[in-house]
Every structure is written in C-alpha cells, then in structure tokens.
Amino acid sequence: xxxxxxxxxxxxxxxxxxxxxxxxxxxxxxxxxxxxxxxxxxxxxxxxxxxxxxxxxxxxxxxxxxxxxxxxxxxxxxxxxxxxxxxxxx
Numbered sequence: 001x002x003x004x005x006x007x008x009x010x011x012x013x014x015x016x017x018x019x020x021x022x023x024x025x026x027x028x029x030x031x032x033x034x035x036x037x038x039x040x041x042x043x044x045x046x047x048x049x050x051x052x053x054x055x056x057x058x059x060x061x062x063x064x065x066x067x068x069x070x071x072x073x074x075x076x077x078x079x080x081x082x083x084x085x086x087x088x089x090x
Contacts, residue, residue, distance in 0.1 A: 006032075006034070006040070007038065007039070007040065008036060008037065008038035008039045008040030008041075008043075008045065009032075009034035009035065009036055009037070009038075009040055009050070010034065010035050010037045010038070011033075011034060011035045011037075012032060012033070012034045013032070013033045013034070014030050014031070014032055014033075015030060015031045015033065016028060016029075016030045017029045017030055017031065024059055024060055024061060025057055025058065025059055025060075026057070026058045026060060027055070027056070027057050028055065028056045028057075028058070029053075029054075029055050030053075030054050030055075030056070031051055031052065031053055031054070032050075032051070032052045032054055032072075033049070033050070033051050033052075034049070034050055034052075035047070035048075035049055035050075036048050036049075036050060036081055040081075043081060043083060046081050046082060048080060048081055048082070050076075050077060050080040050081065051080070052072055052073055052076060052077055052080075053072075053073045053076065054070065054071065054072045054073070055070070055071045056068060056069065056070045056071075057069045057070075
C-alpha cells in the first residue's frame with residue numbers, strides 16, 4: 001500500500017526521529033526524504049527533493065501489526081513541490 005501511496009517519489013529514505021512503545025502500541029516520528037520523479041497523486045513530476053514529517057502508530061498483537069494510524073504533512077508536500085504557496089512566500 002505504501003508503494004502505491006508514494007509512487008512517483010523515488011530515492012525514498014526514512015529517517016527515524018523517535019520511537020516509543022507502550023503496551024501493544026508503538027509510536028514513531030520520522031521524516032521521509034524523496035525525489036519527485038513521476039506522477040504523485042495526480043501531480044506531474046517536478047524533479048524536486050522533498051522532506052516530509054510523518055507520524056505512525058502501530059498496534060501489535062501476537063507479534064503482528066494489526067492496526068496502523070498514520071499522519072503526514074500533506075500541506076508541506078504541496079508547498080515543497082511548488083503547488084501551494086508557503087507562509088514564507090506570502
């Protein structure tokens with residue numbers, strides 16, 4: 001599923017910032033670094049490098065991931081690709 005969600009973004013590298021586990025949940029804060037080389041969510045390739053802040057919570061039972069909740073800075077992606085003005089541009 002993640003490959004489909006991020007198709008068009010190549011040279012992907014995840015840099016993990018924090019990871020905290022309690023009970024059956026693991027929370028992770030990370031940054032995705034990638035190059036926009038193909039169509040991404042309907043947007044043509046820009047050739048731009050992006051860095052996207054993300055968070056994920058995984059629920060683990062019997063050694064398997066059974067639930068995932070994710071959050072990604074989608075506005076930041078649009079701003080970095082030049083498809084939406086940033087506050088610095090205004």
